[in-house]
Amino acid sequence: MLRSAVDLTRDLAEARPGIYWPDMLVSAAIGYGSLALAILTQHIGVAIAAGVVAAIALYRALLFIHELTHIHKNALPGFRFAWNLLVGIPMLIPSLMYEGVHTLHHARTRYGTADDPEYLSLALMKPWSLPVFLLTAVLLPPALLFxxxxxxxLGVLFPPLRRFVWERFSSLSINPQFRRRPPEGAFRRMVFWQELGASAWAITLLGSTYFLGWRPLLIIMAVQAFAAVLNQLRTLVAHLWENEGEAMTVTAQYLDSVNVPPPAFLAPVWAPVGLRYHALHHLLPSMPYHALGEAHRRLHAHLGGQSTYEQASYPGLFMLLGRLARNTMRKD
Known part of the structure; x- marks a missing residue:
């Protein structure tokens, strides 16, 4: 299966700037425009509708952070800097929060183990763990601001605090046991500038309440919380979460991951930027998001509907949530 995936998709492996740049920029523009409308309007219905549009658009723009961890550093000149300047820092999720962390999730000897920062055996936990996992996303905006x-x-003044914050509060991980190693080399310099920018912006946001009151900041945080809940919902169905901590074969890792291909028409909303093909992404981590749909079609045609490849495909979000919930109930 892996050999077929590589052989059939060699011509799709190049990231296309003509897709990445407009997609990211238009998503960000729609998001910020809608967010401004939500803040400025006095009509509650318009504010709610604009806030929902802003959350969905900014959620899409934010998920380009996933692409930044996989594309070659020379593939899209200036894209990482522009994304951090326009999306990552304003949303207080600079790429340092994901780069150097997400790749550990793809390490074949780490996936699904205690050393995987992005894995929890959710299917083996208690039923109440799922709503708690989902609702903790609401706390992300105030946590990032703090x-x-x-x-x-404070970490500049107290190095032990800085080390503690870096180890435990500097990654978009879901494994509470994960401890991040100190940054090194060029990445350390990038972390410095990103933290400086995010810190300056966070202080500015708090300071703005003195002049503008709390309403604009609370709306911003509500929009970000909605986007965070969407991402947490996507995370719940990105894998089956059935591994108990032991190392897994490549095939087992693939089958523990999830594709939601067409005709699931809402998948591009809750799993944008190619993340509806999450299992395929684990086969081909460096494949650009815009090529995953074509790669899926080729593999489906080549391997057939009864292949191992097709066993990772599911019809939609609610079916996956139901399966996960039933698994937790069996463990209760």
Whole structure:
């Protein structure tokens, strides 16, 4: 299966700037425009509708952070800098929160183990763990604000605090046992500038309440919380979460991951930027998001509907949530 995936998709492996740049920029523009409307309007219905549009658009723009961890550093000149400047830092999720962390999830000897920062055996937990896991996303905006506006400046004065914050509050991980190693080399310099920018912006946001009141900041945080819940919902169905911590074969890792191919028409909303093909992404981690649909079609045609490849495909979000919930109930 892996050999077929590589052989059939060699011509799709190049990241296309003509797709990446417009997609990211238009998503960000729609998101910020809708967010401004939500803040400025006095009509509650318009504010809610604009806030929903802003959350969905900014969620899509934010998920380009996933692409930044996989594309070659020379593939899209300036894209990482522009994304951080326009999306990552304003949303207080600079790429340092994912780069150097997500690739550990793809390490073949780490996936699904205690050393995987992005894996929890959710299917083996208690039923109440799922709503708790989902609702903790609501706390992300105030947590990020506190991390960059308060803890980052204090970390300059107190190095032990900085080490603690880096180890535990500097990655988009779901494994509470994960401890991040100190940054090194060129990445360390990038972390410095990203933290400086995010800290300055977080302090500015807090300071704006003195002049503008709390309403704009609370709307911003509500939009970000909605986007975070969407991402947490996507995370719940990105894998089956059935591994108990032991190392897994490549095939087992693939089958523990999930594709939601067409005709699931809502998948591009809750799993944008190619993440509806999450199992395929684990086969071909460096494949650009815009090529995953064509790669899936080729593999489906070549391997057939009864192949191992097709066993990772599911019809939609609610079916996957139901399966996960039933598994937790069996463990209760």
């Amino acid at each position: 991390r960059f506006a308060i803890l980052t400046p």
